[in-house]
Amino acid sequence: MTTTAIRSTAALSASLTLLAGLVACSSAPSTAGDSGSGGQVTITVGDRPSSADPTNRAQFDKKVADFQQANPDIKLNPVETIWDATTFQAQAAGGQLPDVLSVPFTEPQGMIARKQVADLTKALKDDGLLAELNPNVLKIGQDQAGNVYAIPTAAYSIGLxxxxxxxxxxxxxxxxxxxxxxxxxxxxxxxxxxxxxxxxxxxxxxxxxxxxxxxxxxxxxxxxxxxxxxxxxxxxxxxxxxxxxxxxxxxxxxxxxxxxxxxxxxxxxxxxxxxxxxxxxAPDMYRSVVVTNGLKPASFGVGPLPQQGGDHGTLTGGSVQIVSKTTTDAEKAAAIKWIKFANLNKYVTQDAAVTSAKNGVAAKQPVGVPGLPVIAADKYATYQSWIKPYVNVPLDNFAPYTKVAAEQKIIPEPPVxxxxxxxxxxxxxxxxxxxxxxxxxxxxxxxxxxxxxxxxx
The missing domain is CATH 3.40.190.10 (Periplasmic binding protein-like II)
Incomplete structure (x- = not known):
């Protein structure tokens, strides 16, 4: 489902950022102990758009440059490797994965079982990010003991x-x-x-x-x-x-x-x-239905997925960030800083939230469409207060969904x-x-x- 993750495995939604296909890795992942002069840590980050997509590539490269300016002790080596179901296992076996990569919700549990990804629990606690994530969504990347191996960065749940x-x-x-x-x-x-x-x-x-x-x-x-x-x-x-x-x-x-x-x-x-x-x-179909296809905003409504014979739950999809199992503690910490900066900054930093909202309004895109948040309820409420002046969608029309969705059980797509x-x-x-x-x-x-x-x- 991801024009990026609503089609995370079937019909992708334009609001998520999971990519499909594969572009060969342009360099090998960083090795343990790779720390340039002055203790600088170097990590390889995937998902760089190809040169055939110059607009998104330029935006990605600017984000890399901004991050490195804010974190001079971390050097990013961006590569074009993206997740692809047909090649991922061969890449993993051959040590060709970057240190950080986006994968769909269908993958973490299998990767955890195969011991293909790093345990990020301690690094997330040290950073403070663990307490800021939505515990309901975080389960996608946890093992049975509660250890975290993948960080959700975009999520949806199906409604009506x-x-x-x-x-x-x-x-x-x-x-x-x-x-x-x-x-x-x-x-x-x-x-x-x-x-x-x-x-x-x-x-x-x-x-x-x-x-x-x-x-x-x-x-x-x-x-x-x-x-x-x-x-x-x-x-x-x-x-x-x-x-x-x-x-x-x-x-x-x-x-x-x-x-x-x-x-x-x-x-x-x-x-x-x-x-x-x-x-x-999912609620973010508002973009396609209203902006692209012309439905009147007042006519769009969304509720939670109807249930039958009990409160069973709904299908969820999205993307998570994984970190290579070969990374050092310093590289894990650097990876989490990048993941947070690249994917979650607008939820935890007011300036980033306001800038993102303003850019959305300027581009005549919907701002404030509710969905399944990847951050904790209190953090999400704060984020919503930051962007409130720029919201341009009829929030009352989403109320039936938002009243239930945060608590409705979410079930991943088939794992294999x-x-x-x-x-x-x-x-x-x-x-x-x-x-x-x-x-x-x-x-x-x-x-x-x-x-x-x-x-x-």
Whole structure:
């Protein structure tokens, strides 16, 4: 999901910064004890944009220069290495990873188990950053003992995007989006009957079908893979119930309209055009729906992900920063300073927060879109107070989400071969929405066999 991390593994969201693909490392990572004259520490940092992206490269290089000016005892060696699922393990085995690298939420637990990343617990405590991070999100990068191996820097959690104008036209309360899937079904039926538009839509293509099926399975209390990532677990009651809900909205209630083959961009265009009442997505889709595709800001609404049969949680994604296991204590400390400066500065420094907000307003971009914060609640509240004069989005429209999202359980995407799993599940969702007589149990059994073959490689 990351035009950078909402598509962290299926359809990336423009507000996060996870990159995809691979550019060869231009130099080897720093070695232990690499400390130039005067005790200077040198670390290699990844994720430098390539020369084919001159604007972002220049911004990155300026950030490097600013950091080094503020920290003359640290030298940064920026390289173009970025995370790629197909090459990461070979890079790790060959010692070709930089000292600092951004990776998606799907990766830390596997890296911790394989002992591929540094334990940052002490360095984070010494820096003071540990106390400033959101403990709920930090779990993504912790082992069972609570030691920290990855620092979350961008996060999202899936909620329910809905059109407040269509809700009003249908006689529904736009300040009270559905909290369960039974309510989603009822509201979708009412929207379709009263407005003639699809009450609910779902992404189904280019791996987004599997991504959203996973999200919905979580909301019904199920899982897609076991904790080890060795076996598919979606051939069970929660997944069948999730698909049955889609089937019944499409074929019994006829509340999903005729179009069912939506990708990430397509569903946002249809939603912005007023053709869909609700769909699953993250709050930062506001940028694409409103700024890019022209929905009136007042019509955008978002609530927490509806649950079914209990408070199960929602899918989360995003990016974390990892540090090479070969780094020294001094290099770990330097790495954390860079991570904080490059990714979290606006949350902990008022000047940086105000500058970022002003730049957003000047660029006519949304400022203040709520989401899943990577910093602790008190720090996030302070950050929001800093940028309040520059907020240009209707915060009340996000209130149903923000009231719940901070406490809602977050569940990472499948830990192994997430994209291949999603690809195997796309046709399952498409078949259910394209054939009223689809055999849901048989579809899931067949897809599970496909996924198990991939996981067993």
């Amino acid at each position: 995007i809905y059109n407040r104008e269509l809700f009003t036209k249908a006689g529904l309360d736009p300040d009270k989006p559905p909290a369960t899937w039974d309510e989603v079904r009822a509201d979708a039926k009412q929207i379709a009957a009263k407005t003639g538009q699809a009450g609910y839509g779902q992404m189904t293509t280019t791996n987004t079908g599997g991504w959203m099926f996973t999200t919905q399975t979580y909301a019904f209390g199920g899982t897609v893979e076991n904790a080890e990532g060795t076996k598919a677990t979606f051939d069970d009651a929660p997944s069948r119930a999730a698909l049955q809900a889609l089937h019944d909205m499409k074929w019994v209630d006829k509340s999903m309209g005729q179009a069912v083959l939506y990708d990430y961009d397509g569903i946002q265009k249809a939603f912005a055009a007023g053709k869909i009442g609700m769909y699953m997505g 071969k997430a994209q291949e799993v999603y690809a195997a599940l796309d046709p399952v969702v498409q078949t259910v929405l394209g054939n009223a007589k689809a055999d849901i149990p048989a579809l899931l059994t067949k897809a599970a066999a496909t996924v198990n073959a991939k996981l067993g490689r």
